Amino acid sequence: MADIQNLINEIKGMTVLELNQLVKAIEEEFGVSAAAPVAVAAPVAGAATTGTAPAAAEEKTEFNIVLKDAGAKKIDVIKVVRTFTGLGLVEAKAAVEKGGVLKENVAKEEAEKILADLKAAGATAVLE
Secondary structure (H helix, E strand, O other), X not given: OHHHHHHHHHHHOOOHHHHHHHHHHHXXXXXXXXXXXXXXXXXXXXXXXXXXOOOOOOOOXXXXXXXXXXXOOHHHHHHHHHHHHOOOHHHHHHHHHHOEEEEEEEEHHHHHHHHHHHHHOOOEEEEO
16 A cells, blocks of 8 residues: 555656656556547437427536647747646746647636636637
8 A cells, every 4th residue: 555655646746748658658558548438428319309409518617728839939938838837947848849738627717817828928729
């Protein structure tokens, strides 16, 4: 049990990029995927017979922040990324250069603020 606790403590001390590398290594080693399974909604039984559309899907409350392009002011974008991810300078720079998902499962209000900050710094980013 002490070994498990030591492993958990070591994982807590990792950066986001190190955790990403760990997940990829585990996926490759064991032939699994960390992607969440996607549930397919079944059609509403009464919709086909009555001609009414199914109820609207629930509004999304959590978003992923995706960096498409850092733009001309890369240093400003790195500063913004550091503020909301807690990454060090080197890790934030690598994340900006790589692009893609910068932060996952962010509440709507916080995601919109981060998106506005990234755009103000000159980046092209979207919420997914």
